[in-house]
Amino acid sequence: MIKGDIFFNLAVRSVRLNFLRSMLAAIGIVIGVVAISSMGMLGTNMQLEVKEQLSATANTIVISSDTVRMGPPGFTPSSSSSSGITKTELTKITSIVGSNGTVIPIYSTSGEFTINSVAGRGSIYGIDPGDIGKFLSINQTYGNGTTEIGTGEVLVGSELAEEFNLKVGTRIRIGSFSSSSRPELRIAGVLQPRGTVADGVSTDNAVVVNSNWYTNQYGGKNEWTQVNVIVKDVDNISDIESAIDDKVNTNAKSPSVRITDASSQLATETSTLSTVTTFIMAIGGISLLVAAVSIFNVMMMSVSERIQEIGILLSIGTEKGEVRRMFMYESFILGLLGAGIGGASSLIIGYSVVDAMIGTTAYFFQPASILYVPAAMLIGVVVCVISGVYPAWMASNMDPIDALRSE
Amino acid sequence: MTDIPVIQLADVTKTYHLESGDFTALNHVSLEIKENDFVAIMGPSGSGKSTMMNQLGILDVPSSGKLYISGRDVAEMSNLERTHMRRDTIGYIFQKFYLIPLLSAYENVEYPLILKYKKRDTTGKATILLEQVGINKDMSAHRPTQLSGGQQQRVAIARALVNDPKILLCDEPTGNLDSKTGYQIMDILCGLHREGKTVIIVTHDPKIAEYAQRTIRLVDGRIAES
Numbered sequence: 001m002i003k004g005d006i007f008f009n010l011a012v013r014s015v016r017l018n019f020l021r022s023m024l025a026a027i028g029i030v031i032g033v034v035a036i037s038s039m040g041m042l043g044t045n046m047q048l049e050v051k052e053q054l055s056a057t058a059n060t061i062v063i064s065s066d067t068v069r070m071g072p073p074g075f076t077p078s079s080s081s082s083s084g085i086t087k088t089e090l091t092k093i094t095s096i097v098g099s100n101g102t103v104i105p106i107y108s109t110s111g112e113f114t115i116n117s118v119a120g121r122g123s124i125y126g127i128d129p130g131d132i133g134k135f136l137s138i139n140q141t142y143g144n145g146t147t148e149i150g151t152g153e154v155l156v157g158s159e160l161a162e163e164f165n166l167k168v169g170t171r172i173r174i175g176s177f178s179s180s181s182r183p184e185l186r187i188a189g190v191l192q193p194r195g196t197v198a199d200g201v202s203t204d205n206a207v208v209v210n211s212n213w214y215t216n217q218y219g220g221k222n223e224w225t226q227v228n229v230i231v232k233d234v235d236n237i238s239d240i241e242s243a244i245d246d247k248v249n250t251n252a253k254s255p256s257v258r259i260t261d262a263s264s265q266l267a268t269e270t271s272t273l274s275t276v277t278t279f280i281m282a283i284g285g286i287s288l289l290v291a292a293v294s295i296f297n298v299m300m301m302s303v304s305e306r307i308q309e310i311g312i313l314l315s316i317g318t319e320k321g322e323v324r325r326m327f328m329y330e331s332f333i334l335g336l337l338g339a340g341i342g343g344a345s346s347l348i349i350g351y352s353v354v355d356a357m358i359g360t361t362a363y364f365f366q367p368a369s370i371l372y373v374p375a376a377m378l379i380g381v382v383v384c385v386i387s388g389v390y391p392a393w394m395a396s397n398m399d400p401i402d403a404l405r406s407e
Numbered sequence: 408m409t410d411i412p413v414i415q416l417a418d419v420t421k422t423y424h425l426e427s428g429d430f431t432a433l434n435h436v437s438l439e440i441k442e443n444d445f446v447a448i449m450g451p452s453g454s455g456k457s458t459m460m461n462q463l464g465i466l467d468v469p470s471s472g473k474l475y476i477s478g479r480d481v482a483e484m485s486n487l488e489r490t491h492m493r494r495d496t497i498g499y500i501f502q503k504f505y506l507i508p509l510l511s512a513y514e515n516v517e518y519p520l521i522l523k524y525k526k527r528d529t530t531g532k533a534t535i536l537l538e539q540v541g542i543n544k545d546m547s548a549h550r551p552t553q554l555s556g557g558q559q560q561r562v563a564i565a566r567a568l569v570n571d572p573k574i575l576l577c578d579e580p581t582g583n584l585d586s587k588t589g590y591q592i593m594d595i596l597c598g599l600h601r602e603g604k605t606v607i608i609v610t611h612d613p614k615i616a617e618y619a620q621r622t623i624r625l626v627d628g629r630i631a632e633s
Contacts, residue, residue: 317494401461
């Protein structure tokens with residue numbers, strides 16, 4: 001239909017006649033479309049990656065000490081006040097969970113360690129050896145490891161092992177490089193990579209030690225940093241959470257523990273990512289605004305160069321609406337050109353950006369990600385068409401006599 | 408054929424409001440042109456010939472007085488109605504041909520048909536008309552810039568005729584042509600007059616005016632002689 005339209009043909013021929021100028025104007029749209037869709041895809045791929053990783057620990061409730069336990073102004077907490085989950089709280093949690101899940105108390109701190117005379121820093125987790133195997137597993141390619149670690153043994157994270165070329169049997173020292181007391185421990189196993197997790201135990205750059213060794217070294221026995229509850233049935237997770245909240249957080253105004261799970265962490269993470277994505281896309285959108293100005297400029301040039309032709313069209317009986325349509329087609333064609341090239345470039349550039357920034361393109365072709373390409377193309381075309389409205393209106397409202405006289 | 412004039416100007420005045428003051432280009436002009444008339448309009452520069460042509464071609468409306476085309480008062484017509492009347496009732500032939508540069512000769516002739524019927528022409532009317540004015544199929548594929556002046560004017564005549572208008576308005580149709588080609592074009596116009604068209608021609612050239620049945624001389628916006 002549109003192809004047989006003489007006004008569409010006229011618009012195509014006008015674009016062809018001024019091909020270089022048209023292409024230069026369309027490049028603005030190309031950049032805008034690439035910016036919006038690549039950034040959108042990058043953000044979505046990040047969200048999908050985080051979602052995938054967090055869903056691996058979707059069945060875990062994380063109970064941590066509420067760190068915002070402040071007193072009134074001038075109040076100084078006594079040094080003896082507990083800074084973790086207490087034995088009483090743990091007992092309550094264990095009794096609430098019962099046979100519906102597994103309760104794993106975890107100590108953790110940030111510390112330094114020395115490997116082959118090189119100092120490093122990372123998290124140190126203290127976990128009962130009987131609990132480690134319930135949620136962490138060993139990568140046997142580094143040697144015949146075990147999660148049943150004694151007090152002189154340690155498990156190391158996958159990235160740490162990779163970076164320092166560690167294997168089962170290697171020794172590492174835990175403690176500050178300048179410290180006189182730097183006990184040496186034997187690596188009993190290298191853990192499988194975990195990535196981003198919602199259970200608060202990010203082991204990839206960390207070490208895991210026996211809980212007894214941990215409390216001997218750092219103190220704080222029976223003051224756990226967090227307690228993880230791995231529930232058997234994910235559907236029960238909110239019931240268990242509210243039961244714990246009822247029994248442990250007895251003072252509603254000043255809750256003693258914070259209860260989170262993968263879904264709340266996922267919501268926070270995706271909300272942050274989506275805010276950042278929207279912001280970056282808005283910056284990309286500015287390039288489309290610049291493109292709109294350049295399309296407007298090109299359309300105004302096209303109108304002013306063709307004043308006499310417009311005069312001919314109007315004088316021999318072309319309706320104003322038909323003249324308008326011809327110029328709207330022209331801006332539409334510029335939009336299509338820009339959006340088409342932009343869309344194709346987005347696939348290539350977006351793929352490279354996602355691969356470089358996230359390290360995987362597994363989610364690239366998922367609808368939520370790839371939909372940014374047609375969406376950005378549509379925005380590009382709409383911007384072009386809007387930019388063409390005023391020039392088209394101006395052309396259609398020319399006085400045919402004045403237009404015919406113009407040279 | 409009826410006795411109602413195809414064109415009637417009743418006390419038509421056209422005044423332009425310029426920065427330097429008002430300028431009256433047509434001053435109380437009354438005129439009747441009947442169907443199948445062949446009228447030449449002559450006059451020196453600034454006598455109001457172009458203004459008269461713009462009025463007859465409904466490209467402009469009178470400041471006062473009445474202009475009737477095919478019995479209809481132009482002032483009472485909407486913009487769209489005037490556009491349709493320009494498309495269907497009047498064929499324009501200009502001194503500078505005014506073909507659409509982006510279209511081929513054939514498409515230029517087909518264009519008014521598309522405007523009228525909102526679809527491409529399948530009747531072959533454009534080709535027949537082009538052949539009648541001496542433009543063969545090879546030439547009709549060319550863009551206007553690839554044709555000579557005479558050829559362009561022939562294409563313009565075919566375009567003016569394609570919607571079978573009652574009136575042919577010719578503004579110095581031979582002004583940009585050599586005398587031999589000019590006479591050929593005049594022969595075509597005479598032939599169209601013989602076929603029943605009303606032909607109105609503006610010219611400086613008395614030899615061209617001799618083709619007409621009636622000559623109207625304009626001086627200072629008034630009819631001096633008719």
